[in-house]
Amino acid sequence: MSTTNHEFDEYLKNHTTPVGEVLEELTRHTYLTTYNPRMISGPVQGKFIEMLCQMISPNRVLEIGTFTGYSTICIARALPDGRYIDTIEVNDELQDNIEYYLNKAGVLSKVNLLIGNALEIIPTLHHKYDLIYIDGEKKEYPQYLSLCLEKLNNSGFLIADNVLWNGKVFDPSCNDEQTNAIRQFNKMVQENDYLENVLLPIRDGMMIVRKKI
Numbered sequence: 001m002s003t004t005n006h007e008f009d010e011y012l013k014n015h016t017t018p019v020g021e022v023l024e025e026l027t028r029h030t031y032l033t034t035y036n037p038r039m040i041s042g043p044v045q046g047k048f049i050e051m052l053c054q055m056i057s058p059n060r061v062l063e064i065g066t067f068t069g070y071s072t073i074c075i076a077r078a079l080p081d082g083r084y085i086d087t088i089e090v091n092d093e094l095q096d097n098i099e100y101y102l103n104k105a106g107v108l109s110k111v112n113l114l115i116g117n118a119l120e121i122i123p124t125l126h127h128k129y130d131l132i133y134i135d136g137e138k139k140e141y142p143q144y145l146s147l148c149l150e151k152l153n154n155s156g157f158l159i160a161d162n163v164l165w166n167g168k169v170f171d172p173s174c175n176d177e178q179t180n181a182i183r184q185f186n187k188m189v190q191e192n193d194y195l196e197n198v199l200l201p202i203r204d205g206m207m208i209v210r211k212k213i
Contacts, residue, residue, distance in 0.1 A: 012044045019043045022105045023070060029097070030068045039067050041135075041161075045203050046074040049133065049159070052208075053078035056157055058130030063087040064118045064144055065136035065161075069098040075133065076107035084110050086125065088118045088136070122147040129153060135161040138178040141185035152211050160185065164205025 023046065031037040041049065053061065053075050061079070066072050066089035075085050089098065092115045102108040114121050118136050122144075132148045134141065141160065152158060165182045168174035189197050189209055197209040 016044050016047050026101045041071040050074040050078045056131050060127050060129050061085040062129045062132045064134045069101050073105045076110045079110050086112045088114045088121050130156045132158045139181045141181050154213050156211050158209040160207040162204045163207045
């Protein structure tokens with residue numbers, strides 16, 4: 001008996017600690033009001049990010065690509081009081097809803113929401129980070145990496161989402177701008193002697209990177 005992707009996803013979800021009512025409501029709202037709701041992290045990936053954050057125990061986190069705030073809430077929940085996440089979202093039309101759900105989740109005080117282009121904002125940040133989560137514009141992934149490594153503490157972690165890009169990265173017939181940028185990002189990580197990394201087939205691929213020095 002073969003298993004469908006839906007059955008597989010449901011099994012994973014049903015054997016993962018539930019994310020709670022606020023994120024379920026946020027998911028419904030995202031699917032009703034946004035053009036590409038599948039960009040939301042979802043319960044399995046969200047819980048995975050939350051638990052990684054709990055294990056790393058960062059003092060400060062940088063997130064590139066807030067979207068509607070799902071992963072932001074997951075990360076902020078894992079942060080003790082007095083620790084913060086800076087999150088960058090390019091779409092200013094999402095700001096009110098992001099702040100509404102951050103407040104409803106009880107994590108608004110831990111989150112510094114920055115609206116604008118990440119490539120312009122990152123160089124202006126004065127903090128160093130123990131954890132950076134990249135889930136922004138795919139064509140900008142190589143630039144994100146170069147900028148973020150300067151902001152990442154030694155022994156800090158970087159997590160990048162969508163690094164398999166629906167399998168396009170290993171399909172030689174796919175050569176669009178986004179696919180080639182993600183290929184370049186993956187290659188840059190792999191060839192950097194100061195980094196160690198693992199690529200996991202979670203949803204659309206997650207790369208976990210550690211800066212050794």
